[in-house]
Amino acid sequence: MSSTHILVFPFPAQGHMIPLLDFTDQIIRSRNAGEITITILVTPKNLPLLNQILSVHPSIQTLVLPFPSSSSIPLGAENAKDLKPNSTSDLAMMRAVGGLHDPLIKWFRSHPSPPVAILSDMFLGWTHRLAADLGIRRIVFSPSGALALSVMFSMWRDLPTRRDPNDQNEVVSFGGVPNCPKYPWWQLSPLYRSYVEGDPDGEFFRDAFLDNLASWGLVVNSFGDLEGVYLEHLRKETGHIRVWAVGPVKPIEQSGPTTRGGPSSVSADSITSWLDKCDDLKVVYVCFGTQAVLSNDEMEALALGLERSGVRFVWSIKEPAEAHVEGGYGRVPQGFDDRVAGRGLVIKGWAPQVLILNHRAVGAFLTHCGWNSVLESVTTGVPILAWPMGADQFINAALLDQLKLAIRVCEGEETVSDSVDLARVLVESVREDDRAERQRAKQLREAALRATVNGGSSVKDVESFIVHLVALGVATCK
Template sequence: MTGTHILVFPFPAQGHMIPLLDFTDQIIRSHDAGEITITILVTPKNLPLLHQIMSVHPSIQTLVLPFPSTSSIPLGAENAKDLTNPISFLAMIRALGGLHDPLIKWFRSHPSPPVAILSDMFLGWTHRLAKDLGIRRIVFSPSGALALSVMNSMWREVPTRRDPNDQNEVVSFGDVPNCPEYPWWQLSALYRRYVGGDPDGEFLRDGFVDNLASWGLVVNTFDDLEGVYLKHLKKELGHSRVWAVGPVQPIEQSDPTTRGGSSSVSVDSIISWLDKCDDHKVVYVCFGSQAVLRNDQMEALALGLERSGVRFVWSIKEPTEAHVEGGYGRVPHGFEDRVAGRGLVIKGWAPQVLILSHRAVGAFLTHCGWNSVFESVTMGVPMLTWPLRADQFLNATLLVVQLKVAIRVWEGVQTVPDSVDLARVLVESVRDDDQALRQRATRLSEAALEATADGGSSVKDVESLIAHLTALDTTANK
C-alpha cells in the first residue's frame, strides 16, 4: 500500500451503504491514483454490494469480518436488504459494536494501517475505536443537514413527553434554525424505543454523542439546499471540518438493473414506455428500498391511481413471504390489467434516476427518504410527500415548508389515503396551469448541478476533505 490509507465502514442498510460507496468512488476520482488507498469493511453477506465499485476501482482493498455473534438479530437479518423494523435496526447497530476488538487486531497487524476511519453516523462507537488507535474518525451522514441537526439535538438533550400517553404532544428543537417541531409519534422510532427503556438504546445514544466529538463530518447535501443548517452544524461542533459533498453521484458504469437488485421490468421496456408519454404527465410512485405498504394502503393507492386517469409508474418493493403472511405488499387483483397501457407497475428494484430524469415524469409521490429526495431534486421533479418514518418527516418539512418544491399529502405508516382525495392530488400534480412549483424545483436542480460542477461548492468541499486526509498521513500516530 502507498499513500494515505483510509478505512471506509458503511452501515449495512441499503439507504446508508449505497451513498457511502458512491462517495468513496467520488474520493478516488477526485484525487491522483495511488495517493489515497481505500479499504472497505463489510460483513460477508454484504460483500456482493461492493461488486460495482470494485469493478471500477480494482485497487480498493476489502476487509471482510464475520458478523458478530448475537441472539438479538433474526437469522439472516445482517443483510442490507432485510432491515425493515426498528428492533432489528437497533439490534444491528448494537451488534456491529462487536467488531471493535477484531478491528484493533487487524489495525495493529497491518503494515500500513489507516490514518482515518470514514464511517456511517450509526457507527458512532468507531470514534472511540479511532481514539484507541490514535487516528481520526470522520462521520458520514446519508441524511441531510436539517435532519442531522435535529437528531443531534434530540440525542443530546433527550426530550420527553409531559404526558406519556399523548402521542401528539409536540416536541420543539429551539436550538436548531427555524425551530422545527414535531408530534412525538414522528420522532425516530429508535429514539422512542430508547426513551422507553430499550437496553440497546444507550449504546445508540452514546454513538450519537460520539459523532459530535468526532474529528470531521461529511454530509450528503449542498450549500444552496441547506446552508443555514450546515452553518449550524459547524457552530455546534465547534470547528469547520464539515464538508457538504452532495448530491453524491452514482458510481460511473453502474448497471441500473443490478445496482439495487432484480426488477420485473427491464430498463429498456421502462424507457420505451416513458418515451410514448407527453412531457411532465407521468406520476412516479415509490416508497424506497425498505418500506412495504399494508394491503389496505396498497388498495387505496391502487384505487386512487385508477380513478385519477393519470399516467403513472409505480415501483413496489417485492414483499417477502413474511410480508405476505402479515398482510403487506399485495397488488390488488386485476389492477394491472385494468390500467394496462396507462400505468406501469415495477416489482423489485426500479432504475429511479433514469425514471426521474425522463422528460415525461412530472411528479414524484415519495416517502421522502434522503436518497430519493436528492434524486428528485437533482432532476427538478416536484414531489408529493408521504413520509413514513425516521428522518422522512424532517425531510418533508424542508421540502414543503422551506424550499416549497413539494406538497404534503399524507403522513405516517398507519395512514390509509382516501382514494378520491388521492385521485384529485394526482391529477393536480401534472396540470399545466400551476408552474410555480416546477419552476422552484428547476432552480433547485440547477443549483445542485452547479454544486457538483468544476469549481462548485460540493467539489471544493471534496477537495478540502482530501487535502485534510492527505495531511493526516504525516501527522497520524505521532
C-alpha cells in the first residue's frame, strides 16, 4: 500500500515548535500511522530541536533549507528566542520565513513523491496559498487555544476600532465569539494595534490569519471539556467539520526532559532531588515561557516578592541574549541567589516544566499564561497565578477567569508588580489545600486525562485526522 506523505512545517519559536513536534509524535503512534510518511521542514540552526523526535522515530525525513536573509533579523538568528523582545519580533520572523516559498516550490516539484498536504503553524498562513498553487491541502496547527484563535480570526477579519484613538483603555468586544469577550485596547495584540491598512507588514499578518480561516483543516491543541463552546464556534467560522481538538498533546517519550528546549543550569535530577525535600503543595513554580524576558525593574520586583514571601520556590529564567542585556532585561538582582539559598531554586535556561509541575511539592504556578503553560498546568492539576504579558496571554487569562482556575497577579509586560502584594499572594497560594482554584484544577486535570486516553475525545480526533489524511493520499493515487 502506498503511504500518504505530509510535510510538517513548524514556526521557528520554541513555544510553537515543541507542541507541533509533540503532535507529530502523536500521529506516528496512532493507529493507521503506518500509512503516513512525514517530512519535517526546518532551517539549519533549528535542526537540533528535532533530535528528540528523530531519535524516537528515525523514519521521519527532514528537509533543511537555508534561513532566508532578512534585514529585520540579526545575522545568525533563526529562532524567535534569539530576537530582542518587542512587538514586531514575531512579524519579522514570519516575513523572513516567508522567504522559503520559492525553495519549497522547487523542492515539491522535484520530489518523486511529494506531500499531499502541508501541516503548518498558524504563523505560516502563506502556506495555504502555496498549497493551493501546488494542488494540495493545507492544515493549520494552532499552538493557541480555541478561544484565542476565535478572537484572532474575528479581529483580523472584522478590524474593530476605537471611538477615541487616544484611549488605550477603551473596551473592544468580539460579539460573534461566544460569551462576547471584551478587552481594553492595550491588551490586544501589538501587531493589531499598530496595523495600518495598506501597510505591507500589516497586510501580510492579516492575510496569514485570513488564510488560516480558509485552509482545508484546523488542528487545535485543546480539548472539548476545556473549550467545547469555542471549538464549535471555530467549526461554524470555517464552515466545515475538519476542526480537530487533539490536546493536551503529550510530550515525546523516551528522552531526557532537558533536551527539549536547550541547555539548563540545573539538571533534571537535581531539580527532582531539591523538590523531594519539600512538603506537599508548598512550592511555587515561576516561569514566563521561552520567549518572555522581564525588564530589570520587573525582575527586581519579582525577586523581592519571592524574598519577602518566605515561600519555597523554583524560578525558571530565560537566559538573556546580548540584545536583552543591552536593553535592560533579564538581570537577576545582585546577591539574590545567596539570600534565598536553600529556600529557592533558580534555573537559568531551559526548565523541565512538566516534570516540575507534576511533582507533589508544587502547589502553584506563577505564569505569563502562554497556552502551552496553561495546558501543562491543567494536565498536572496545579492552580495558576496569572501575569499575562502579551500575544494571546490576556485572552488565555480571561478563559482561566471563566474557568475559575487562576488568580490574577499582575498585567502587562511593562507593568512592575507590587512586591508586597505579590508576596501576600504567594503565601496564600500555598497556604490553603482546599481553595476553590485547587479543586477546580483537580477537576480539569481529570477531564484532560479522560480526553487523552483510548476512547477519549482528543484521541478520537487524532484518529479522525489520520483517516482524513490517508484519504487524501488515496485520492491522489487515483
